[in-house]
Every structure is written in C-alpha cells, then in structure tokens.
Amino acid sequence: MFEILTSQFLSIATGLISSYLFLIYFLRKKRAQISISPHISKRELDGQINYFFKFVNETRAEIFDVRVEPTFYKQVGGIGGHNIQGKDIKLVQDFISYIPERKSADPNSLHAWRVRTTQDLEEEWQDESTYIRLTIIAKHSLSGFSSIFVQEFHSKASITSKQFVTGDSLEVR
Numbered sequence: 001m002f003e004i005l006t007s008q009f010l011s012i013a014t015g016l017i018s019s020y021l022f023l024i025y026f027l028r029k030k031r032a033q034i035s036i037s038p039h040i041s042k043r044e045l046d047g048q049i050n051y052f053f054k055f056v057n058e059t060r061a062e063i064f065d066v067r068v069e070p071t072f073y074k075q076v077g078g079i080g081g082h083n084i085q086g087k088d089i090k091l092v093q094d095f096i097s098y099i100p101e102r103k104s105a106d107p108n109s110l111h112a113w114r115v116r117t118t119q120d121l122e123e124e125w126q127d128e129s130t131y132i133r134l135t136i137i138a139k140h141s142l143s144g145f146s147s148i149f150v151q152e153f154h155s156k157a158s159i160t161s162k163q164f165v166t167g168d169s170l171e172v173r
Contacts, residue, residue: 032140040132045116063099063138
C-alpha cells in the first residue's frame, strides 16, 4: 500500500515539475517582440500634413490586441523637484487587432506597420523639456502574454520629411 501511494505521489510531483518547467522555459520566451523606428516621418496625405510612426513585428508568431499610444510629456516644476505632465496624441488608428508574423513570401510586408496622426506635432512641441513617448502594447498569439515597447523622441530633430523604407527597415530616405 505504501508503494502505491509513493508511486502516485511521485507521478503527481513529476507532472507538476514538468508543467512548471514547461511554463518557465517555453512560455516565458513566447512574448511579442516589436522594433520601433527612431524617426517620425512628416508626409502630406490627401492634402493634409500627417506624422507617421513605424514599427515592425519581429516575433516568430502573430501578435494581437496591439495598442499604440503616443504621448507628449513635459517637465513641470514642483516643490522639491520636477513632475511630468502628459498629453495624449490622437492617432487615426490606435488599435490593431492582428499583425501577422514576418513571411518571406509576403510582398506587402504586413508585419510592418505605420500609424499616423494629423495633429501638428511640430507646433505642439513646446520646448526642450518636451518629448514624445510612443508606447506599444501587444499580446503574443501562442502564450497570450502582453509585452510593452517604448520609444522616446527627445527632440524635434526626430521629425523628418523623408519617407519610411518599405519592409523591415526602420530607416527613412
């Protein structure tokens, strides 16, 4: 009887340990990976000035529930130090339900996205203490784990009249 209980206990313990190791080593590595361009492209579209941000899904799987949040931040004086005040930048499209993984047979580079705003960023960029933080939140399709990616633009020099290169490149020309 003791041998039966011992073997059942060992079976359960082995199952729990192997499940734990699976979660730690496999699923922990299954997180979204996104690269964000350090440039903001200023382009005219339909007779209106637009500012584009570009990012690329570097994950070896699809990502979903992608939320893009650009925000102006400005340091403001406070008692004994500085505080940061944020102001959201409204995008034309700030939620993307699904972005596929990179495929060599994809001529349209559907894993590389550009999001845009029609707000005049150069006019709203107040001074040297102001900067833009672009935050992207995405979920991995296999694990469901969320990841957060941030790119900060600390000067107006980040804004260029050049256009983003198509595909994986985050550069402008």
